[in-house]
Amino acid sequence: MMPISDEQLIMPVCSIFRRYIRRRGLKFTPERARILDVVLSQEGVFEPDDLYEQMRKVGHRVSKPTIYRALKHLVDAKIVTEVLIDSRQSHYQLIFGREPKAHLVCMDNGKITEFPAHQLTELAQQVCLDNGLDYAGHQLVVYGVDPDADKS
Amino acid sequence: MMPISDEQLIMPVCSIFRRYIRRRGLKFTPERARILDVVLSQEGVFEPDDLYEQMRKVGHRVSKPTIYRALKHLVDAKIVTEVLIDSRQSHYQLIFGREPKAHLVCMDNGKITEFPAHQLTELAQQVCLDNGLDYAGHQLVVYGVDPDADKS
DNA sequence: CTTGCTGCAAAAGTTTTGCACACGT
DNA sequence: ACGTGTGCAAAACTTTTGCAGCAAG
Numbered sequence: 001m002m003p004i005s006d007e008q009l010i011m012p013v014c015s016i017f018r019r020y021i022r023r024r025g026l027k028f029t030p031e032r033a034r035i036l037d038v039v040l041s042q043e044g045v046f047e048p049d050d051l052y053e054q055m056r057k058v059g060h061r062v063s064k065p066t067i068y069r070a071l072k073h074l075v076d077a078k079i080v081t082e083v084l085i086d087s088r089q090s091h092y093q094l095i096f097g098r099e100p101k102a103h104l105v106c107m108d109n110g111k112i113t114e115f116p117a118h119q120l121t122e123l124a125q126q127v128c129l130d131n132g133l134d135y136a137g138h139q140l141v142v143y144g145v146d147p148d149a150d151k152s
Numbered sequence: 153m154m155p156i157s158d159e160q161l162i163m164p165v166c167s168i169f170r171r172y173i174r175r176r177g178l179k180f181t182p183e184r185a186r187i188l189d190v191v192l193s194q195e196g197v198f199e200p201d202d203l204y205e206q207m208r209k210v211g212h213r214v215s216k217p218t219i220y221r222a223l224k225h226l227v228d229a230k231i232v233t234e235v236l237i238d239s240r241q242s243h244y245q246l247i248f249g250r251e252p253k254a255h256l257v258c259m260d261n262g263k264i265t266e267f268p269a270h271q272l273t274e275l276a277q278q279v280c281l282d283n284g285l286d287y288a289g290h291q292l293v294v295y296g297v298d299p300d301a302d303k304s
Numbered sequence: 305c306t307t308g309c310t311g312c313a314a315a316a317g318t319t320t321t322g323c324a325c326a327c328g329t
Numbered sequence: 330a331c332g333t334g335t336g337c338a339a340a341a342c343t344t345t346t347g348c349a350g351c352a353a354g
Contacts, residue, residue, distance in 0.1 A: 082239060127294050128296040136296050136297045144280040147285070
């Protein structure tokens with residue numbers, strides 16, 4: 001899949017989410033539209049609270065429950081995916097129109113680097129097949145430590 | 153690395169943990185010994201609360217804070233690793249003397265299947281190298297859905 | 305003895321829920 | 330109009346922390 005530019009991305013994602021919402025008899029509210037906007041502006045991995053703070057900073061009054069509820073729909077709609085990097089905090093990432101990425105986490109400073117991992121998809125699909133499941137996604141996280149950090 | 157049997161495993165793990173604890177000027181208490189025992193008896197992935205309930209069931213009075221504190225040391229000692237499968241709950245798994253495993257999660261019933269993923273280690277190490285980090289571990293989670301489950 | 309450990313209770317933090325009112329469709 | 334959504338406040342949970350007394354080294 002060829003990556004597409006931001007301008008190419010934003011319009012279709014909006015329509016796709018609107019269609020997804022309406023097909024389910026749900027409602028495309030201004031809050032959901034604005035949340036999708038902020039999500040589309042995120043670089044890499046983000047937390048629900050990031051969205052809350054950023055929206056608040058530009059004067060958008062959205063409550064946290066609304067953000068959590070919208071994220072659930074965005075995940076269902078396969079526009080966003082949950083990224084499991086920290087067991088004590090939800091992390092999400094935009095996936096629509098993007099190649100699947102794996103994550104390298106530096107355990108010293110928490111910095112997250114993305115890298116492509118094409119090879120994995122085939123392996124992951126085969127594993128599902130072997131176990132009688134339909135493939136629904138996969139995630140690779142690699143952990144590293146800074147070689148220059150002091151060892152305790 | 154050749155997998156080893158349970159009897160071969162339990163003794164060395166105990167000594168290794170004791171040595172780890174003492175080298176750091178910490179204390180090898182009965183609570184920590186019992187927690188390690190329960191950890192060694194787990195099949196696959198477990199949660200802190202699983203340990204708590206199982207210990208309670210056999211009459212071992214250990215508090216949850218103590219379990220959380222012990223798990224931290226077990227992770228540091230590389231006897232146990234955290235498994236990121238659910239952002240709302242910590243999951244752990246015994247790794248000492250075991251081959252690295254990847255996880256297949258069925259999104260319909262939550263069932264977790266382990267499978268070997270040798271090929272990944274090399275890839276993961278290369279990624280760290282490319283990014284100037286020392287390799288510290290990796291984790292692959294594959295998601296599947298039951299083809300027989302009703303689609304909503 | 306000294307220092308770390310435990311259990312309790314409380315705190316901290318994230319995510320969810322109940323409810324009354326507001327708003328898409 | 331009907332049925333969802335929203336915000337608020339509170340609940341639900343998991344995980345962490347402070348502290349007094351206890352115990353390992």
